[in-house]
Structure formats: C-alpha cells, structure tokens
Amino acid sequence: MKAVPHNLPSLGNDEAEAASKVIRSGWVAQGPEVRSFEEEFASYLGLGAENVVAVSSGSAALFLALKVLGAEGKKVATPVYACAALRNAIALAGGQAQYLDNSPESPLMNLSDPKIKDAKILIAAHMFGIPLDISSIKDKIIIEDVAQALGASLHEKKLGTLGHCGIFSFYATKLITSGGQGGMFVSLDASLAAGVRDYREFDARRDTKIRFNFQMTDLQAAIGRVQLKNLPAFLRRREEIYLAYVESGLPVLRPPLASQAIPVRYRSVLKCTQPKKLQKSLEAQGIKTIVPIEDWELQDTPVDDYPMALDLCRSTLSLPCYPFLSKEDQQRLIEIAKESEL
C-alpha cells in the first residue's frame, strides 16, 4: 500500500543545485540571492523591486505590515476561520482583533458583517486560493493575506496588489517554498515597503530605534527563485487535480467566485456530512487528508457566535492536491471516496 501524504513540497534537483551553489559560494546569509528573489517576485506581480521585501516567514510579513501601518491600539478586522498566525501577528503588533464569520458555504470572511464597521485595518485573507473581493471596502486600510493564493487574480490584478499591501508565505506546504520557511511583503506604496525594509535591517544602525531580525537567507532565496520559475507549471497541475476531483462527481466545495476572479487551487476540499468517517477510510488505505481548520482552531470563542465558520469546520475534508500527486493515486482516492457515505 503506497502512502500518499496530504501535502508535499515540489522540490527537485534544480532546487538542490541552486542551494548547493549558494553553499559553495561561501555566502549564505541575506545577500544577492535575496535581492534577486525580490526583483523576480516583484516582476511576477507587475511591481518594481522597491515594492517588495523578503522576510523570514509569512507571519513576519504580516507582523511587519501591521507595524508599518500603525496597528497599535487599533481594531483589526480578521477572519475567525484562519490559522493562529493572524491572531499572533495582531497581538504582537499591539492591535485589537475583531473577528468576522465566513460567508455561507465559503472559506472566505463575510465583509458585509456589521462588526467590520469599527475596524480601521482589515486583514483580507484569500483562503484556499480563492480571491476575496475587497472592491466594496473603501474606508479601511487593507492588508491582503495571500499566503494561500500566490498567482490568483481579481479584476486582472494579481492578488497582493489590490490592497494597501500584501503578504505571502513560502512555508513548506504553500504554493511555493523557499526551503521550508520564508515570506514576502509587497506594497504599491514604496514608502511602506521601505518601512518594512528598515525594520529588517536591524544590524549596525546608528540610532536606537527598535528593529528585528526577520531576514531571509540567500540559501532560502535561491530555492525560492527556482520555485517561482516553476510556479506556472505547479498551478496548471493543481488545476488539473482540482478539476479531476470536480469531474469525478465528489461533493467539492465550490464557493461562488467574484466576477473576474481567477483562483488558484491551493486546496481541494470536500463538503460532506461525515468528513471524519471518510478520513478514516482513506487513512486505512494510506491516504492522508486533513480537516483544513478544526472547530477548536477557530480564532475566537464561543464558536457558536460564528455559525458559518463552524459549519465549515465540521463538514469539510481537504484532499491531497499538489504537483507531485500522481494520477493513479488520485484515481485510487476518488474510488475509495465514491464508495463512502458522504
């Protein structure tokens, strides 16, 4: 029985070669590779190098975004259906989280929730690779959380370039990885990017302003550069996998898309009544799945205050969806799932 993990980074010989070149060069800390990664990432988004800052993680990018936007003492609207990175970054930056429930049958936060009213800042999370339409929000500072949606777009603009700034994660299982950890801050406002860059350059400064070591290494950036080149192929393969799940007739979660939204398939998620039962049947055949966000992972309590998010926690299962997943393994999974009571 072949083991099929829920997720797997798409790393190969080219990344190994790029990493070993950096190792042999004698310079592994933040340097020319990080600079090139920033330039190439900026160009992928249609931005200039002055708009982009590489950092050590998506969490670091989010913390820095909140910091340069002056979140201290302010209300920050944020999805309850998200990982702890958001809550942690808000707390560390001295902000006050205002949690929002999801839209029905969707992993996306509901921006028409009246609780958004008092928030000065909004963390707009494009969950599962699905663009969250922020065009109706005019009176808030918007941080786009694009950790799960690199390459997706809305109104012909790449996500991350629609709000005041955007943050990306290159953790091992995100759409691309810079060797396990890494992140990027982007902003059309070059002065915000300059603020983040200044915070990151903590060493040997002539003033006593507080800064911190959130640097990416050249070893990470070299891997990230190869991955970025492969991103279009990764996204095409993910789309194929997603479509095969949809075409199999399994109950794939398909929230309505905003007009002119082009998603990426970070996740393929089933919406069913007995996700844990299906999870067990698949596990028995060596196939790993996860509940994308469990009810105990919701970012605020009581969870009953968030009925839409809670419903999703209790009725979803995320299936393997990554470039290295073979057609045969996916087919095997589909057949087992079709036999199960969903």
Ligand SMILES: *Cc1c(COP(=O)(O)O)cnc(C)c1O
């Ligand atoms: C992964 C993730 C983050 C945090 O990124 P790290 O690089 O793991 O710190 C933030 N927001 C979302 C939506 C994520 O999926």
